[in-house]
Amino acid sequence: MxxxxxxGLNVDDLVAIDTHVxxxxxxxxxxxxxxxxxxxxxxxxxxDGPRPTLDTIAEMYRERKIAAVVFTVDATTSxxxxxxxxxEIVEGxxxxxxxxxxxxxVDPLQGKAAIDRAKLLFEDYGVRGFKFHPTLQNxxxxxxxxAPLFEVIEQMEVPIVVHTGQTGIGSGLPGGHGLRLxxxxxxxxxxLAARFPALQIVMAHPSVPxxxxxxxxxxxxxxxxxxxxxxxxxxFPANLxxxxxxxxxxxxxxxxxFPLISPDRWINDFxxxxxxxxxxxKILKANAMRLxxxxx
Numbered sequence: 001m002x003x004x005x006x007x008g009l010n011v012d013d014l015v016a017i018d019t020h021v022x023x024x025x026x027x028x029x030x031x032x033x034x035x036x037x038x039x040x041x042x043x044x045x046x047x048d049g050p051r052p053t054l055d056t057i058a059e060m061y062r063e064r065k066i067a068a069v070v071f072t073v074d075a076t077t078s079x080x081x082x083x084x085x086x087x088e089i090v091e092g093x094x095x096x097x098x099x100x101x102x103x104x105x106v107d108p109l110q111g112k113a114a115i116d117r118a119k120l121l122f123e124d125y126g127v128r129g130f131k132f133h134p135t136l137q138n139x140x141x142x143x144x145x146x147a148p149l150f151e152v153i154e155q156m157e158v159p160i161v162v163h164t165g166q167t168g169i170g171s172g173l174p175g176g177h178g179l180r181l182x183x184x185x186x187x188x189x190x191x192l193a194a195r196f197p198a199l200q201i202v203m204a205h206p207s208v209p210x211x212x213x214x215x216x217x218x219x220x221x222x223x224x225x226x227x228x229x230x231x232x233x234x235x236f237p238a239n240l241x242x243x244x245x246x247x248x249x250x251x252x253x254x255x256x257x258f259p260l261i262s263p264d265r266w267i268n269d270f271x272x273x274x275x276x277x278x279x280x281x282k283i284l285k286a287n288a289m290r291l292x293x294x295x296x
Contacts, residue, residue, distance in 0.1 A: 002087070002124040002125050003087075003090060003091045003094050003125070004090075004094070004124065004125055004126045005090050005093050005094045005097065005102050005125060005126035005127065005128070006094070006097060006126065007097060007101070007128075007294075008097030008098045009067055009097070009098060009099070009101075009294065010098070011067075011285075011289060011294050011295075013065060014065055014066065014067050014285060015064070015065045015066060015284070015285070016064075016065075016066045016067075016254055016263075016267070016284040016285050017066065017067045017068075017069070017253075017254065017284070017285050017288035017289065017292070017294075018061070018066055018067070018068045018069065018254055018255060018256050018258065018263050019069045019161070019202065019227050019229070019253045019254060019255040019288050019291075020069065020161065020204060020227050020229035020230075020255030020256060020257050020258075021057065021061075021068040021069060021070045021071075021255075021256065021257075021258045022070075022071065022072065022073075022257070022258065022259065022260075023053075023054050023057065023070050023071065023072050023084060023089050023092075024072075024084070024259065025052070025053055025084070052259060053092075054070065054088075054089060054092035054093070054096070054100070055092060055095070055096065057070065057100070057258070057259075058092070058095075058096035058099050058100050061099045061100070061263070062096070062098065062099045064263060064264075066099070066263055067099050067100070067101060068099060068100055068101065068258070069101045069102075069103055069128075069129070069161075069288075069292075070089055070092075070093060070100050070101065070102055070103070071086075071089065071102070071103040071104070071105055071131040071161070072084040072085075072086060072089060072105055072131075073105050073131060073132075073133045073136055073137065074086070074105040074106055074107045074137070075107065075133065075136045075137045075138070076107045076110070077107050077109040077110060077137075077138070078107075078109065078136065078137055078138035078139075079136070083105065083107075086102070086104050086105055086121055086125070086127070087125060089102050090102045090104075090121075090125045090126065090127060101128050101292065102125075102126075102127050102128060103127055103128060103129040103130055103131045103161065104118065104121035104122065104125070104127035104129070104130050104131070105130060105131045105132070106118045106121070106130065106149070107137060108132070108137055108139045108141075108146050108149055109137065109138065109139060114149055115148060115149050115152050118130065118149065118152055118153060118156075119152065122156050122158065127158070128158055128292060129158045129159045129160060129161065129292075130153055130158065130159075130160045130161070131160070131161045131162075132160060132161070132162045132163065133162075133163040133167075133184075134162065134163060134183035134184050134188070135163060135167050135169070135179050135180055135181060135183045135184045136163070136167070136169055136179060138179075138180070138183065139183065140183055140188060141162060141183075141188050141189060141191075141192050142188040142189075142191035142192055147195065150192060150195075150196050150199060151196065153199060154196045154198050154199040157198070158200075159199075159200035159201070159202055159225075159291055159292070160199065160200070160201055160202065161202040161204050161227065162189055162201060162202065162203060162204060163184050163204045163205065164184050164185070164186045164189070164203045164204055164205055164207040164210070164214060165181075165184055165186070165205050165206065165207035165208050165209070165210060165211075165214075166181060166184075166205075166208050166209070167179070167181070167184065168230075168260070184207075185207075185210050185213065186203050186207045186210050186213045186214040186217050187210070187213050187217070189201055189203055189217060189224065190213075190216075190217045190220070190221065190224075193217065193221040193223050193224050194221065196223075197221075197222075197223055198223065199223060200223050200224075200225065200291060201221075201223060201224045201225065202224075202225045202226070202227050202253065202291070203217065203218065203224060203225065203226050203227070204227050204229055204230070204255065205227065205228075205229055205230040205231065205255075205257070206228065206230070206231050206236055206237060206240055207226075208237070211237045211239060211240055212239065214226060215239060215240065215243050215248070218243075218248055218251055219243075219247060219248065224251070225251045225252070225253055225287070225291060226240075226244075226248065226251060226252050226253065227252075227253040227254070227255035228240075228244075228252060228253065228254060228255055228266075228270075228283070229255030229256055229257040229261070229266075230255075230257040230260070230261065231261075232261065232265060232266065232269045233266065233269040233270040233272070233273055234269045234272060234273075236273070241273055241274075241275075244275070244279070244283065245274075245275050245276055245279055249276075249279045249282055249283075250282060250287060250290075251287065252282075252283050252287060253283065253287050253288050253291065254266070254267075254270070254283055254284045254285070254288065267284075270283075270284075
């Protein structure tokens with residue numbers, strides 16, 4: 001019988017919500033990426049530290065009074081590599097539901113099977129959203145071919161987190177290991193947001209080299225957000241900081257991209273940004289509460 005996740009957070013006790021945490025290694029030691037891609041990403045981020053399991057992640061975040069949205073990426077078709085088990089992630093999140101919030105992942109290239117799996121993960125396992133990585137999964141999110149999948153997720157009334165911009169995965173390898181950055185242009189999500197206005201879409205990461213495009217989409221489409229994961233805040237583009245401090249202050253989210261960037265490093269560098277006092281708690285916690293329905 002499926003282990004169904006039930007939310008157990010006490011949001012009043014939390015100091016922040018990290019909306020972007022990868023579970024790269026499962027309970028059996030299987031990595032979501034091949035060794036070649038893991039090594040390339042480690043070199044890109046200048047880290048070769050261990051990839052902790054889910055219970056270790058939960059313990060670390062619990063000590064810091066931070067909740068974490070946890071997920072893997074199913075890129076089975078494009079990479080020919082078995083992903084981590086979302087079912088195991090849900091089981092682990094259920095064991096640690098005071099700090100962990102599980103998102104699902106499905107392989108868009110699998111067509112109807114992806115839709116059926118999305119329904120299963122939502123209905124039977126209780127995932128609270130879905131994670132996509134167009135470059136890694138080799139799909140164009142604006143394509144008509146994937147509209148049925150996003151239509152189903154829109155009906156679930158849960159958000160999606162979609163990678164945008166540059167990626168460390170495949171970086172420095174011949175041909176980038178065949179991975180195409182163009183699939184992670186945030187303008188493709190503008191098309192998706194226009195087609196599915198009730199679907200809440202989080203554009204993950206500062207979207208270099210398309211930061212202005214991401215800001216334009218977030219400003220224009222009410223159902224789009226930006227998470228600030230994957231970069232130390234001290235390297236954020238000035239236009240991103242300026243708009244996060246003003247017109248987008250209610251649509252920007254704390255995300256670390258752990259384990260490649262730790263929440264400690266991210267928050268320490270975030271504290272160095274020149275932001276209004278009333279904006280900081282929105283980015284760290286309040287905006288994520290609205291996105292995830294934790295403010296009701």
